[in-house]
Amino acid sequence: MNTSVKITLAFLIFGVAWICFTDLISLSASNNNLKVYYEIQTFKGILFILLSAVLIFFVSRKLNNSIVRGNKDLTETNNQLAKMLEDKVNYQRKIAQAIINVQEAERKLLGEELHDNITQILATTKLYLGLAMEKPDMNEELIKKSSNNIVEVITELRNLSKSLTPPSLEDLGLIPSIEDLAHSFSQSKKINIDFNSVDFNEQWVSKEKKTVLYRIIQEQLNNIVRYTNAKYVTIALSNDEDRIIVTVWNDGIFRDARLASDNIGLENIRNRIELFNGFMELNYSGEEGATLKVEI
DSSP states (O other): OOHHHHHHHHHHHHHHHHHHHHHHHHHHHHTTOHHHHHHHHHHHHHHHHHHHHHHHHHHHHHHHHHHHHHHHHHHHHHHHHHHHHHHHHHHHHHHHHHHHHHHHHHHHHHHHHIIIIIHHHHHHHHHHHHHHHHOGGGHHHHHHHHHHHHHHHHHHHHHHHHHHSOOOHHHHOHHHHHHHHHHHHHHHHOOEEEEEOTTOOGGGSOHHHHHHHHHHHHHHHHHHHHHBOOOEEEEEEEEOSSOEEEEEEEOOOBSSGGGGTOSHHHHHHHHHHHTTTOEEEEEEOGGGOEEEEEEO
């Protein structure tokens, strides 16, 4: 029953009750005297008008207060919705910027890999072949070195290609993909890697988060190889219904202490976890190694 119906019924009941009650009083008070009866009726009408006016005033005031409160609540709700919309737009902008930052950092890293490693090997190979043309007596040795360099370039390009196109996480699953990544690093970089995923349940993790987790671990392994002399690495992956935790520890010492907290790989990791409102913590204690903890 809405408010207007309730008010109408209230006035109707009040009017009927007033008529019945006051008529009984009028008849009793007039003692069958018509003059007195008419005077009472006139007084009753005036009193009814006054009481009705008072009732209308209070009801109207109550309704007006309800409308004011409703408008205030509506305004607050609209302000909250506007704030939520603004926050969502800002969050989308932040995600877009994070994606751009990751892409730019990865392009820069790819350029450095090509320039600092593959290009240098190819330049050395070209030098060997030039010397072989000038010194026939050294042909066999120089061609053998050139061949070895070409094999190394092929291996580097294969590893680089594999790092750019990770295995299908949907087909293999995240755990086998990380195990394959750890095995690859162990074989090519001569690092002992221990991976623990006993407390990890993959069914709670979306495809997008699996990709981010794989990339985070890959980035940190690259950091360890690029900037430290580590020989041992442990990777722990765990989760529950609310969060995912990745911990990567290594026993290495950074060649430049500044790189422990500021390098391209860590910037990539920061940008990736921002996509899921995550955070990271890095503890570096020199001879005791470094621990990266990421939570999303």
